[in-house]
Amino acid sequence: MLSLVGILVLSFFLGMRHATDPDHVVAITTIVTKQRGVAKAGLIGALWGLGHTFTIFVVGTTIILFQVTIPPRLGLSMEFAVAAMLILLGALNLTGCLRWLQDRLAPGTQSHDMANATASDVAKTQPIPLSGTQRLGGVTAKASREDMFGGVGLYNVVRPLIIGIVHGLAGSAAVALLMMTTIRDSWWAIAYLLLFGIGTIAGMMLITAMIAMPFAFMFKNFAGWNRSAAVASGLLSLGFGLFLSYQIGFVDGLFTLHPHWKPR
Numbered sequence: 001m002l003s004l005v006g007i008l009v010l011s012f013f014l015g016m017r018h019a020t021d022p023d024h025v026v027a028i029t030t031i032v033t034k035q036r037g038v039a040k041a042g043l044i045g046a047l048w049g050l051g052h053t054f055t056i057f058v059v060g061t062t063i064i065l066f067q068v069t070i071p072p073r074l075g076l077s078m079e080f081a082v083a084a085m086l087i088l089l090g091a092l093n094l095t096g097c098l099r100w101l102q103d104r105l106a107p108g109t110q111s112h113d114m115a116n117a118t119a120s121d122v123a124k125t126q127p128i129p130l131s132g133t134q135r136l137g138g139v140t141a142k143a144s145r146e147d148m149f150g151g152v153g154l155y156n157v158v159r160p161l162i163i164g165i166v167h168g169l170a171g172s173a174a175v176a177l178l179m180m181t182t183i184r185d186s187w188w189a190i191a192y193l194l195l196f197g198i199g200t201i202a203g204m205m206l207i208t209a210m211i212a213m214p215f216a217f218m219f220k221n222f223a224g225w226n227r228s229a230a231v232a233s234g235l236l237s238l239g240f241g242l243f244l245s246y247q248i249g250f251v252d253g254l255f256t257l258h259p260h261w262k263p264r
Contacts, residue, residue: 004188011192015199018171019049019207023082023244027163028208030089030237033229038212040156045208046201047157048164053197055168060176060193064186070173072261076254078169079261083244085166090238093230174263 018024028048032041062068070078091097175196179189215229253259 004183004185007183008188008192008195011195012199012202015196015201016203016206018196019200019203021171023086023170023240024048024052024167024204025207025211026237026240027082027086027089027167028160028204029211030093030233031160031163032208032211033215033233038209038216041212041216042205042209044156044160045204045206048160048167048208049197049201049204051161051164052168052171052200052204053164053194055165056172056175056197056200057190057193059169059172060179061190063173063176064180064189064193067180070177070261070263072259073254075173075261075263076248076252076259078173080245080248080254081166082170083241083248085163086237086241086244088241089163090234090236090241093234093237096230177263 028045031044031048063070175193176189179192183189183192218229249255252261
């Protein structure tokens with residue numbers, strides 16, 4: 001019993017370490033570079049981890065309970081989905097499509113900037129009678145509300161969830177197969193999956209918050225940093241996605257007649 005408890009405790013920390021895998025960090029960086037607040041970046045990391053945990057738990061539980069065998073080509077295809085996601089994120093970043101989607105589907109950030117500009121204009125161009133102060137206060141209050149609720153809209157919630165779900169495909173089979181060989185009791189193995197997922201959520205929250213700190217500083221102090229950060233993260237995501245595509249497609253054999261897949 002004590003050994004099982006120790007394994008479960010270890011699963012949480014392994015989940016945190018799993019969050020630091022290169023493909024995870026590259027994918028989340030393409031999103032975090034557009035966030036100006038550390039708290040919002042941490043929330044995005046938690047949502048990514050939640051989507052990742054959902055896939056690992058569903059696929060892993062199915063493998064454990066029903067003794068499902070994953071064919072090599074299917075396993076490689078699950079991993080290739082991650083490479084395709086990285087390429088897509090990189091291309092969208094480089095073409096500006098992510099910014100367009102952000103403005104269209106999550107207009108709270110844009111509204112927040114406009115509200116701040118309006119407040120500044122009111123302060124500079126109008127006298128400060130009581131009515132003007134009231135108007136300025138109203139604009140500032142509106143900006144505060146939009147900063148609290150508008151910055152994390154439906155788009156900003158769904159995007160990291162979907163990316164996390166796709167990334168979970170690549171690791172779910174490996175984690176489940178490892179549990180089948182380590183823990184004989186199915187329910188203990190499922191508990192391991194759950195704690196592993198919780199650890200991944202915690203780890204990704206910490207990682208995204210740490211990544212967001214320098215970006216938040218740059219946004220406040222250097223004009224034009226937004227575009228430069230988007231280009232850099234887009235190139236990184238695109239390049240790493242292409243590298244994984246070649247590795248999975250040709251070295252591991254997804255696009256050949258003899259695929260060989262080793263869960264990792």
